[in-house]
Amino acid sequence: xxxxxxxxxxxxxxxxxxxxxxxxxxxxxxxxxxxxxxxxxxxxxxxxxxxxxxxxxxxxxxxxxxxxxxxxxxxxxxxxxxxxxxxxxxxxxxxxxxxxxxxxxxxxxxxxxxxxxxxxxxxxxxxxxxxxxxxxxxxxxxxxxxxxxxxxxxxxxxxxxxxxxxxxxxxxxxxxxxxxxxxxxxxxxxxxxxxxxxxxxxxxxxxxxxxxxxxxxxxxxxxxxxxxxxxxxxxxxxxxxxxxxxxxxxxxxxxxxxxxxxxxxxxx
Amino acid sequence: xxxxxxxxxxxxxxxxxxxxxxxxxxxxxxxxxxxxxxxxxxxxxxxxxxxxxxxxxxxxxxxxxxxxxxxxxxxxxxxxxxxxxxxxxxxxxxxxxxxxxxxxxxxxxxxxxxxxxxxxxxxxxxxxxxxxxxxxxxxxxxxxxxxxxxxxxxxxxxxxxxxxxxxxxxxxxxxxxxxxxxxxxxxxxxxxxxxxxxxxxxxxxxxxxxxxxxxxxxxxxxxxxxxxxxxxxxxxxxxxxxxxxxxxxxxxxxxxxxxxxxxxxxxx
Numbered sequence: 001x002x003x004x005x006x007x008x009x010x011x012x013x014x015x016x017x018x019x020x021x022x023x024x025x026x027x028x029x030x031x032x033x034x035x036x037x038x039x040x041x042x043x044x045x046x047x048x049x050x051x052x053x054x055x056x057x058x059x060x061x062x063x064x065x066x067x068x069x070x071x072x073x074x075x076x077x078x079x080x081x082x083x084x085x086x087x088x089x090x091x092x093x094x095x096x097x098x099x100x101x102x103x104x105x106x107x108x109x110x111x112x113x114x115x116x117x118x119x120x121x122x123x124x125x126x127x128x129x130x131x132x133x134x135x136x137x138x139x140x141x142x143x144x145x146x147x148x149x150x151x152x153x154x155x156x157x158x159x160x161x162x163x164x165x166x167x168x169x170x171x172x173x174x175x176x177x178x179x180x181x182x183x184x185x186x187x188x189x190x191x192x193x194x195x196x197x198x199x200x201x202x203x204x205x206x207x208x209x210x211x212x213x214x215x216x217x218x219x220x221x222x223x224x225x226x227x228x229x230x231x232x233x234x235x236x237x238x239x240x241x242x243x244x245x246x247x248x249x250x251x252x253x254x255x256x257x258x259x260x261x262x263x264x265x266x267x268x
Numbered sequence: 269x270x271x272x273x274x275x276x277x278x279x280x281x282x283x284x285x286x287x288x289x290x291x292x293x294x295x296x297x298x299x300x301x302x303x304x305x306x307x308x309x310x311x312x313x314x315x316x317x318x319x320x321x322x323x324x325x326x327x328x329x330x331x332x333x334x335x336x337x338x339x340x341x342x343x344x345x346x347x348x349x350x351x352x353x354x355x356x357x358x359x360x361x362x363x364x365x366x367x368x369x370x371x372x373x374x375x376x377x378x379x380x381x382x383x384x385x386x387x388x389x390x391x392x393x394x395x396x397x398x399x400x401x402x403x404x405x406x407x408x409x410x411x412x413x414x415x416x417x418x419x420x421x422x423x424x425x426x427x428x429x430x431x432x433x434x435x436x437x438x439x440x441x442x443x444x445x446x447x448x449x450x451x452x453x454x455x456x457x458x459x460x461x462x463x464x465x466x467x468x469x470x471x472x473x474x475x476x477x478x479x480x481x482x483x484x485x486x487x488x489x490x491x492x493x494x495x496x497x498x499x500x501x502x503x504x505x506x507x508x509x510x511x512x513x514x515x516x517x518x519x520x521x522x523x524x525x526x527x528x529x530x531x532x533x534x535x536x
Contacts, residue, residue: 146441148448173416179468180522183519196464253448
């Protein structure tokens with residue numbers, strides 16, 4: 001599967017650090033009853049898996065990913081943290097070998113933006129949900145990002161991230177479309193809402209975390225594709241990453257980005 | 269004074285309707301004690317004036333604006349609503365003829381984005397604040413706006429609004445800079461935070477209100493300047509406004525925009 005961010009160790013580090021900085025922002029409102037059978041689709045290196053399992057100690061969590069390499073890392077993390085309520089396995093959502101209605105709740109985070117047919121994936125999750133079950137979806141929207149100081153190279157490199165995802169046939173701006181996607185796939189959303197992060201120099205630790213542990217590594221992960229496809233001139237690209245990183249230490253620095261979170265039930 | 273939105277009756281209507289849709293979003297957290305002397309700087313046609321006076325019935329509110337025409341409208345609205353605790357007058361912040369430290373609280377909404385020297389205005393308000401007083405500032409950020417479906421003309425017309433404001437030497441993206449501006453002007457912010465509005469087809473009334481009572485009229489108010497300066501081709505401009513308006517009735521429609529609100533005290 002083509003994945004804009006790649007599978008490097010640096011990327012694994014980004015995903016783990018990012019998930020802790022954003023834990024309260026993204027997981028607020030997600031609480032599964034003890035005994036629930038929960039499926040996490042597209043668990044990657046286990047960044048959200050470990051949070052889900054820790055915050056919901058009574059659940060039986062099954063976390064799947066199509067990438068063997070990611071699943072191995074996720075499994076390692078789960079062992080390392082001593083989480084007993086998680087089964088991690090390599091699997092394709094469309095070929096799961098699990099009977100219908102096998103899960104009480106399904107959780108998908110940062111996955112639909114990397115798929116060519118997100119609606120198809122959502123429809124599949126609907127089949128897997130037991131009566132009364134819920135689906136929780138969290139996705140970003142790269143069109144929502146803005147910052148100051150905003151240099152031309154920093155804008156170009158951000159644009160490079162967006163274009164490299166578009167180039168794979170994926171949707172970097174999927175957050176704003178989450179509500180209609182859920183409707184199209186046959187769900188009835190209880191809510192779809194923005195979960196924005198904003199940081200400025202009043203909280204240098206948060207600003208540095210957002211900029212240098214989430215944003216810059218996320219943009220950098222598209223480097224290979226951006227440069228290979230000549231989406232941005234190499235010198236401008238490097239300067240853009242430098243300028244983005246400097247947002248965190250600039251006295252005028254601020255950064256804004258929003259994710260979208262939806263909680264929904266099947267419509268029949 | 270150059271003002272991107274102009275002073276037409278249609279614009280007055282926009283400002284009044286917008287203020288009611290956004291009342292809870294923007295005024296939450298703004299509550300002045302009974303007996304306070306409050307100054308509103310740049311009251312325009314009185315859209316926020318009437319809300320401030322209604323939500324804080326015990327205050328003595330003085331609302332000023334540099335435009336004689338706007339002040340007349342604001343005065344008319346105040347009389348019409350029977351608000352007894354408001355004095356509206358035409359005045360220049362820099363030539364007020366009021367002694368220093370004359371106000372307990374100052375309120376500024378959608379004003380700094382239309383000034384060439386916002387820091388200078390903020391410094392002036394500092395002089396007018398009594399010991400222990402607060403300054404509340406609310407500003408938009410046009411770089412924060414995004415929507416779906418997103419056509420090329422709709423993007424161009426949005427860009428036209430931004431460019432027409434830049435062309436006047438003003439800052440359409442001031443929201444993200446509110447924190448450093450306040451610091452530079454000698455304030456200590458208690459908070460600066462985004463106040464986002466997001467609407468989709470789950471709430472067609474809100475979506476229509478945001479798109480057709482706030483966004484489209486706001487963009488349209490820049491029409492004269494955009495077309496005169498040929499910032500956008502006339503046909504594209506008209507199509508852009510049409511496409512933006514259609515966001516509200518499209519099954520996939522959604523709109524996101526964020527304002528920034530700061531509450532602050534002088535730093536000494």
